[in-house]
Amino acid sequence: MTTPLLTLRVRSLTWEAEGILGIELVPLQPNTLLPAFEAGAHIDLHLPDAGSGAHIRSYSLLNAPGERQRYCVAVNLDAASRGGSRWIHEQLRCGQTLAVGAPRNNFPLDEAAPLSIFFAGGIGVTPILGMIRRLEAIGRPWRLHHATRSAAHAPYVRELQALSEAAQAAGRDGALNLHFDAERGRVLDIAGLIATLPADSHVYCCGPLGMLGAFEAATATLPREQVHLEYFAAKEAAATGGGYHVELQRSARSLQVRPGETLLDRLLAEGVDVLFSCREGVCGTCEVKVLAGEPDHRDLVLSAAERAANTRMMVCCSGAKTPKLVLDL
Ligand code: FES
Incomplete structure (x- = not known):
């Protein structure tokens, strides 16, 4: 299910350290409360023109969990930027609006830890x-x-x-x-x-x-x-070898993932409606249920136990260890 995007205004930009820009995002209407978030959560910024065709970037929230009047993130200017951090550093201005995904948390805090x-x-x-x-x-x-x-x-x-x-x-x-x-x-x-x-x-x-x-x-x-x-990004995408076969059980379709392409790319090319965001195995948006076959897990979302269960996979970066996967799509 797609969560509606928020439209937020850039209230301030601050130079926090060498190459690091802080961004404060607020609702368009004063006194509007933003969705709550927990410590460790991130938001996705949907950038209008990142110059690379991939316009969504995930950034951790750094303000106090419980604050609902604003979201604060920081963006490091990546020398190898594919457009996201460079666009933010060079083009983003105070007063502009951005589409922002609601907070999600892949890095929760255990508040009961003794230290x-x-x-x-x-x-x-x-x-x-x-x-x-x-x-x-x-x-x-x-x-x-x-x-x-x-x-x-x-x-x-x-x-x-x-x-x-x-x-x-x-x-x-x-x-x-x-x-x-x-x-x-x-x-x-x-x-x-x-x-x-x-x-x-x-x-x-x-x-x-x-x-x-x-x-x-x-x-x-x-x-x-x-x-x-x-992790900010998956260590490496799954190797596709000679490709593999994928059956989409709910839609009664099948497709062939070709060498060098990701499962997500193939699904999108075939017009399959699948959600995605970071494309780097960190956000969890592209998770799909696995009904048969063994995925080659490369994401940073699933725990070791979840990987071993082989019931879910992130299609943006993970592949197949078996010649065929059956997915709940
Ligand atoms: S799109 Fe973010 S984990 Fe796949």
Whole structure:
């Protein structure tokens, strides 16, 4: 089912750090309440002209969960931008309106954890900032290790310092470790930090692929329910090999996914009505029920147990391990 898009106005744009632009989006009518969101949620911005044919980009909400008068996100100017972040940095202006999807959450916060420890790389601090605001609101302890190239590349430092001071003034753990790679001459030692954590801590990571890989390796032996991470994009799309056959059971159709194309591309080319958003395996919009066959899961939405069950798949990036898939479409 398609959720109607919101039309929101860009109220402010702020330069938060080197290459990072903050965007505050508000309803067109004052006193209108926006859909509520939880810590870790993201919204999709539908950009009018991203210059690449792919116009939807997902960004984490960084303002306090519970705030319903505005949505705040931050956009890093990606040197390899396919149009999205470049368009936002170069074309977006205050006062413009944007179509925005309602918040969704693939990176939820466990509010009951005895201690929440966050590892953020660069712009990856944005969902974590929302999580820390929430933990402060409910009086729960946290620690943050935030790694950036330099102080100039570190966004939201003032906000994080204020949250850390508030936690410590209340007698809670709220330790803030700002790690500038250039100053220290090395990257953050995630393995060393994880090795010394209290055993029942919940650990979270959001950042670039290298950091997430180090985090995954360092947390491999921790109980899965204590480990939380968010990728910005799937590591790699499924290889299609010589292609594979797909049956759409509800519509009694079949189709052949060709080498080099994604299942989503084939479905769209055949006129099948399937929802999608990020096209990168992170948002969960393109999820489809699997009735038979084994998908080659490449998304970052499903848990290990959900992947093993093989009852759902993200058609934008995942493929098939078996010659045929049967989908509930
Ligand atoms: S479109 Fe976002 S996960 Fe497939």
